[in-house]
Amino acid sequence: MPSPDEFALIRGWTAGRQSPERLASAGVIAGIGDDAAIVSPPPGHEFLLAMDTMVEETHFLPETMEDSDVGYKALAANVSDIAAMGGTPLHALISVSVPPAWGPERTSSLYDGFYACAERYGVAVVGGDTTSSPKHLIVAVTITGSVEAGRAIRRSGAGSGEIVFATGPLGLSAGGLHGMLPRGGKRAIPRPPERLVKAHRRPEPSVMAGRLLSGNGWATSLNDVSDGLASEAWEIAEASRVRLILEESRLPLSGELAAYASDCGMNPLNWMLYGGEDYVLLGTAKREHEAAVRERFRSEGLPFFVIGETEAGEPGVFLREADAKLRPIAKRGYNHFAKG
Numbered sequence: 001m002p003s004p005d006e007f008a009l010i011r012g013w014t015a016g017r018q019s020p021e022r023l024a025s026a027g028v029i030a031g032i033g034d035d036a037a038i039v040s041p042p043p044g045h046e047f048l049l050a051m052d053t054m055v056e057e058t059h060f061l062p063e064t065m066e067d068s069d070v071g072y073k074a075l076a077a078n079v080s081d082i083a084a085m086g087g088t089p090l091h092a093l094i095s096v097s098v099p100p101a102w103g104p105e106r107t108s109s110l111y112d113g114f115y116a117c118a119e120r121y122g123v124a125v126v127g128g129d130t131t132s133s134p135k136h137l138i139v140a141v142t143i144t145g146s147v148e149a150g151r152a153i154r155r156s157g158a159g160s161g162e163i164v165f166a167t168g169p170l171g172l173s174a175g176g177l178h179g180m181l182p183r184g185g186k187r188a189i190p191r192p193p194e195r196l197v198k199a200h201r202r203p204e205p206s207v208m209a210g211r212l213l214s215g216n217g218w219a220t221s222l223n224d225v226s227d228g229l230a231s232e233a234w235e236i237a238e239a240s241r242v243r244l245i246l247e248e249s250r251l252p253l254s255g256e257l258a259a260y261a262s263d264c265g266m267n268p269l270n271w272m273l274y275g276g277e278d279y280v281l282l283g284t285a286k287r288e289h290e291a292a293v294r295e296r297f298r299s300e301g302l303p304f305f306v307i308g309e310t311e312a313g314e315p316g317v318f319l320r321e322a323d324a325k326l327r328p329i330a331k332r333g334y335n336h337f338a339k340g
Helices: 003-016 019-026 067-083 102-123 172-180 196-200 207-215 229-240 256-265 268-274 287-297
Strands: 026-032 044-054 090-098 124-132 138-148 163-166 221-223 241-247 281-287 305-309 315-320 327-328
Touching: 019 124, 019 287, 044 067, 044 241, 067 090, 067 102, 067 196, 067 207, 067 221, 090 102, 090 207, 090 241, 102 124, 138 207, 163 241, 163 287, 172 196, 172 256, 172 268, 196 256, 207 281, 207 287, 221 229, 229 241, 229 268, 229 281, 268 305, 281 287
Parallel strands: 090 124, 241 315
Antiparallel strands: 044 138, 090 138, 163 281, 163 305, 221 281, 241 305, 315 327
């Protein structure tokens, strides 16, 4: 149990961070301060629940992330899981195990990041736990969201003959991480553009895109690109029992990423397929909805890219290259801390 001094620290990290109006808008009846929070679900909605954990030196390195970025990204990863179901994020429970090296000031900065993300995406922080850790920082976030009853989008709904789409550019986070990783005595790597750095440190979950896809019944399946395009495509293929054919020429490659990969002597396709942590949405939709989806996304200022199609057959993921040859795509994600 925390000592009185520890209670004071925790109050300093969490007290008064969100207005009563903000909490009430998320259906919070009682938040931080009791043994459990009390929340009320929106009428006619179903709850969505997700959880994610980040461990220092496993999921992030001090050399690549500011303290506040760790908090922001830990919550953003959970917000993205709700977006991938077509839902609205509502409440978060945050558990932090703090090592001696972090101390009160660094932990306060960590919470700054939590609450910055919470405010951006309308999430009410309603509780959690704070403990000590012997060596590394551990952050675990549980999030709730809601979606209209029967409107949640799952990975298992894709059929053959549908389009495959992405709601944003791919590989930016991996490119940013590549340029920030420590390399010891190895050849120096050019500093990545700020857009790539921000994509890695402060990703932007595609909540509005998910809501549009759910509310209009457009997406037949959906996933968020957390572990890499290849891995997420495989999850849809296996859950839906279809083949996904991705078109290399249609993958959304940012000009900044292409230029930076050239400077580093890298192929950006590897970052796009296996990099992960882009938190854009990957999904499928019936062909007859493509024009409507494009128009609505354009009117909302949201990106939308058709990157392939589905077909009947043994579940798998293939890339159609520039010469029209089909190459099977391995079911793996990017090794974030590989040196090179």
